[in-house]
Amino acid sequence: MLNYRDMSVADLLALAPPGWGGVLLDGLWLSLQVAGAGYIIGLLIGGSGALLKISGGPLTRDLLTCYTTLVRSIPELVLILLIYFAGPVALNQLLSALGLPKIEISPLVAGITVIALVQGAYITEVVRGAIEAIPVGHIEAARSLGMRPFTIFRRITLPELLPTALPGLSNLWLIATKDTALLAVVGFSELTLVARQAAATTKHHLLFLCAAGLLYLIVSVISNWLFRRLENRVNRGQSHV
């Protein structure tokens, strides 16, 4: 067994073994992958969910309300366990009922699915709110000018929606990065779990948990900065009251 107790902080955090820095960065990369993929799929779910909630039939609307209410009131931790353990079994039962081959759901995919479903529910509400805040007259004006639906979306809806939706969306991205920490509970080697492993193995608890906290903080500060720049960009030409 290595003697971690007498190692210096620099040696403990070194990128190459026996330092644990490399493992922490690998964990961070995995967290960011899950958060990024989950967020992007969540945007797709949320975007279409919002459109359907506004323009879909009553049944679609009610089903979407069920989805957003369920996902937003059940703790992510419970959702993760449900999707991680029950999801694959249910999916494979469905696939074999349809005569399709079984698939194996990797922890990565399970993690992305959870984040995407959770993000999708919240993003649906944010985007719906933002679309509803667009004055109907603007879209009617565009329509009367003979604009095609896609052009209306690109030229009117999207530019008017982004300034309202961006603060919410940036907040949700931060939640996505932090929610990945919950995957530690199913043994997924993301940042929080590897930090805990490093802490338990080396007995330097404070050091590794603080190091992981710092990495999360850096991600959040950089994300905030990027989103602020984006906000400034989409806010150009908006009148400030």
Add this chain to the structure above:
Amino acid sequence: MFKAQVLVAHRIALALFFAALFALAAVNMQWDWIPDYAAKILQGLAKTIVLLISTSIAGFILCIPIALAQVCGPKPLAWLAHKFCTIIRGTPLLLQIWLLYYGLGSIFPYVPGLREAWIWPYLIDPWPYAFVALTLSFAGYEGETMRGAFAGVAKGELEAGHALGMHPFTILRRIWLPRAIQRVLPTLNGELILQLKATPLVATIAVVDTYAIFARIRQETYIIYEPLLLLALTYLLLAGLITLLCKYFEAKSRARLSS
């Protein structure tokens, strides 16, 4: 008229569908463990609710000075409050809980005289760590909301209080704070549900809440899905209860304003 009928018809169909699903689950799945664990589940539920209410109240009280410091406090204090919010909001709560519990615990043996100190009985129990972590978390998130609410109160109202010769503290107590709270009230429902969803994390530091009880049921009975489903349903009902209570109080406060 026609629209309303369609609405009713599909809702009835939906309700029937969910009822059928529910009945199917009740009949086909294994629920015989519930009576054995009912008392324990209620105990866990009580712990979750106590944790939710106590940390939300303590967190809300704590968020007021944090928000005020950022809006009108002296520079160093404002900086400190801002950094607190950034750190709490920028790191996962799970990590904060572990840092507080295991991080602090790892240095206990090196603090001389700690085991004889009056605070020791509190330090060995996981409950206070859970309370502190959840309170700080609520204060960090709500502090940000309250900051906006304080800043958003119309200047004229405060100036009016000033012109009437009110003491700054009286202005805060009678005008600024009530107005700010009024502004955050609609967001409180969401924040409380977020806080509810954060409570199961304390199970990882050996606090026996609802989540921990269901984890034990899963381990002792080796039944995988049924306890998880009931657990999800339990949180769903709690979230529903919170929403109902918030709606009730909001309606009540609106009624008082209009009367």
Add this chain to the structure above:
Amino acid sequence: MKFKKLLLATTASLMLLSTAASADITRIGIATEPYPPFSVPDAAGNYNGWEIEIANAVCAAAKLECEIVASAWDGIIPSLKAEKIDVIAASLSVTAARLKVIDFSNKYYQTGAALIGAANSSIAPTAAGVGGKTIGIQSASIHQAYAAKHFPDASIREYQSQDEANQDLFAGRIDATLADVLTLDAFLASEEGQACCKLLGIAKNDVEILGEGIGFGLRKGNDELKAKLNAAIDQIRSDGTYAKISAKYFDFNIYGD
């Protein structure tokens, strides 16, 4: 319609990300939590220890292509049942309760339960001895079941890993911890263990709860794999591989004939 397309695209990309279940790789499930000297994660992201070496040796003897998959300890049996892993190699004791839900290979080692506590403590591993004391145990373990049955008057605190219980014993938050004697020995030999704690005694055996040895966990009905593993255990026992690996970690016979 657009939504349907989106859904299809999302499902398709998810399918791409997830590999088709392959029958030729046997996934050996271990716990992510450090469990010295049986399984310890290292800074290169790998797991080492007696049990990992034995699992690899068994795979080699059975001519199986194995892959180590780490999952959370308290979800390891669900992971097996949900087909995320094929074999559990996580010091899982063969007990009546577990045999109801999963199958086991023959045992590959045997151990007892011990109680350790503070160096100046005089708690005995009996119902009277631990009465009113706070005992840390790993949740979902046989020791949890043992404590529930034999230590009714103790206050039991459940941890997700034995390592966390050891950590809290070192911090002084619990009076004692009940666990496998071999992993507790490893803790007592560590710097923290030497500084804080000592062996308080071996718990009286209860075969019904503690089981008869530790085996590889398998899904029910996986008899082919079970036969292969049993043959492989016999083989490494007879060709000296088992003894060679064990000598690196223990100075006594861990198989417990």
